[in-house]
Amino acid sequence: MLGEKIKALRKEKGMTQTELSQRLNSEFGLKTDRVMVSKWETGFQTPIFSTLQCLAELFGVSIDSLGGKTQEKDNVEAAKVALFSGAGEVTDEMWQEVVNFAKYVEAREAQKNENK
Numbered sequence: 001m002l003g004e005k006i007k008a009l010r011k012e013k014g015m016t017q018t019e020l021s022q023r024l025n026s027e028f029g030l031k032t033d034r035v036m037v038s039k040w041e042t043g044f045q046t047p048i049f050s051t052l053q054c055l056a057e058l059f060g061v062s063i064d065s066l067g068g069k070t071q072e073k074d075n076v077e078a079a080k081v082a083l084f085s086g087a088g089e090v091t092d093e094m095w096q097e098v099v100n101f102a103k104y105v106e107a108r109e110a111q112k113n114e115n116k
Helices: 002-012 017-028 034-042 049-059 070-084 092-114
Strands: none
Touching: 002 034, 002 049, 017 034, 017 049, 070 092
């Protein structure tokens, strides 16, 4: 799992979740915090591709070794362009709201089908 891999690499580097978030912020200009790192590690949220790139560079590993998939990256990037064209940088939080809304719509439709 991606979250388990992030946690293992973080611990291998001797970093706390806070230290990882601080390094991502200072070295890559990301806007993340300890809570977001915790969400990644538990699988509650998944980092966007650009964040995966930063994590891979910071840990000195390939994106593939983190568990990132090229097809998934292409799909996510295409969806971001379609949904946020001209909106500037799409943060992890913005993307997670899209994912959560999609899950809500999917559950709502499943409920409708059950009631038929």
